[in-house]
Amino acid sequence: MSWLVWSVWTAAFALYETWALINRRDDDTLSENVRRLFRIRGSRLGRAAFTFGWSGFSGWFLLHILNESM
Structure with a gap:
């Protein structure tokens, strides 16, 4: 059963990340949010x-x- 949960979670993440890359808005991809969280640029x-x-x-x-x- 846990494989199903992980599969659904992975698919949901992949769909959201793909959408975030396609729409080109700022601050909606995982990498952009990690950069902001750790204040990488500053x-x-x-x-x-x-x-x-x-x-x-x-x-x-x-x-x-x-x-x-x-």
């Missing part, structure tokens, strides 16, 4: 926080997928 601390968070998550997720016991 804050060195925000850039560092995003870099640290993304690197940490990516490393954990890679090991999590490759190593089922994590």
Whole structure:
């Protein structure tokens, strides 16, 4: 059953993101909102926080997928 929930969530995200890319309005894509959340354009601390968070998550997720016991 959980595969269905994840499939629906993924499909909904893909449809919304595609619509956001097609309509070309500002501040409606995931990447635009992440940039705003971390203040990427104006804050060195925000850039560092995003870099640290993304690197940490990516490393954990890679090991999590490759190593089922994590």
